[in-house]
Amino acid sequence: MSRQITLEQADTIIAACKAEAVSVGQPMNIAVVDDGGNLVAFASMDGTKLVGVDISQKKALSAVYFQADTRDLAPLVQPGQPLYGIESTTGGRLVVFGGGVLLTGSDGAVAGGVGVSAGTVDEDHQVAEAGRRAYQG
Amino acid sequence: MSRQITLEQADTIIAACKAEAVSVGQPMNIAVVDDGGNLVAFASMDGTKLVGVDISQKKALSAVYFQADTRDLAPLVQPGQPLYGIESTTGGRLVVFGGGVLLTGSDGAVAGGVGVSAGTVDEDHQVAEAGRRAYQG
Amino acid sequence: MSRQITLEQADTIIAACKAEAVSVGQPMNIAVVDDGGNLVAFASMDGTKLVGVDISQKKALSAVYFQADTRDLAPLVQPGQPLYGIESTTGGRLVVFGGGVLLTGSDGAVAGGVGVSAGTVDEDHQVAEAGRRAYQG
């Protein structure tokens, strides 16, 4: 395994997400996965919603699997749209709404994903985005 | 385990739900979970529909996981809405229509959830609500 | 659905099991299923072990499915014995050790099952047996 994201980097991402979550006022679940979709680090903030424990991890995975931010998937999965029904595939491990963001290396290759869940999808995305900024500078 | 809801409290909730179900005229499946989403007590009334055995438990879980009544989720998961597709996550354990209500303690913290299933979603919610009143006074 | 065990009977069984569990000194999870294997009533006593929430239900189901007490299955599933490996079937819903007992009606037909979990298998069986006595007199 030559993971494209280290635990130290994942910890930095989570720290940035936690700070943003405090600023937003919503305790979050935050997950970071590597370029293989495997969990590197996870944190569930005190007082968060339990539903986000699972969903944050799946958002991070979905970002890597699709090589896209999960909010960009939402229009594609609506009734009548090209990926309608896709969330039933992959063993129920895909999330098709906002809160998962893709991490890429300096060469543009996929490095991993960050998933955030417990707030609105906009809040979730905002907090995940803070994690991405901490990673990509 | 320092559960925020005792078995005695759960029994009181189920008794109130049963009385309301009799009043509604629809035998119900009734589930009570604790603040970690674990089942505390369950009752399936004579003559109910078997589909509700599973769904009532998942409604109670969903209320705790989302920190919300499940009927409040319904508008958010429709096509084009922010949480469209969410029910495919969390191992198929989420229910996104009415009949699950959240229990909170006197300090406002999540204490557990009540899920009811076998009638219409309005009937289910009404019966679950009776359980909540019995708990929260 | 013409269930062979009523909710009132299930409540009587659970009450007897709870009294026996207090006597044993081990808070238990207690499940009663009908002759179709569907859950009729469930109680998780304060201070019990969470592992028994699932296992008690599966013990009750297994008693009905096998038309036998689950402790009678244990010798049959050992390496080299006829049912070796059976617990991997039926979607992982079978329990092959003590704590599940079969309920039969006055005509000898299967009426349901009681499953108990959180103590030793002997304690679990003893508590389930108390429930059976309360049902069958």
Next chain:
Amino acid sequence: MSRQITLEQADTIIAACKAEAVSVGQPMNIAVVDDGGNLVAFASMDGTKLVGVDISQKKALSAVYFQADTRDLAPLVQPGQPLYGIESTTGGRLVVFGGGVLLTGSDGAVAGGVGVSAGTVDEDHQVAEAGRRAYQG
């Protein structure tokens, strides 16, 4: 949710586990769950084995579910022993060998669990034990 273990405490546990893993010379996957079995924090050290991502979480869960260290389960689940076959229950979420340890509060109640995976079961237990010491002092 009134979790018996905070994220800050979970981070302290993981830091202690990481230090012990470095001392052992085996990069580990480390998971901390609360008293309801829900994941609070997770870290996968650089160069670890991916098999432990899932197993470490299930070890922590199993410690809470059984109110015991997982290495104490191993003798009970062997062929001919009382709990033989138990790992097929609970949706495949139980681990019945060493590496999961139970956290209890000052009142003796279950507070959570720590699960460690990637080394030998003795190494895994040793690293989890270091996390417990950091929590319980």
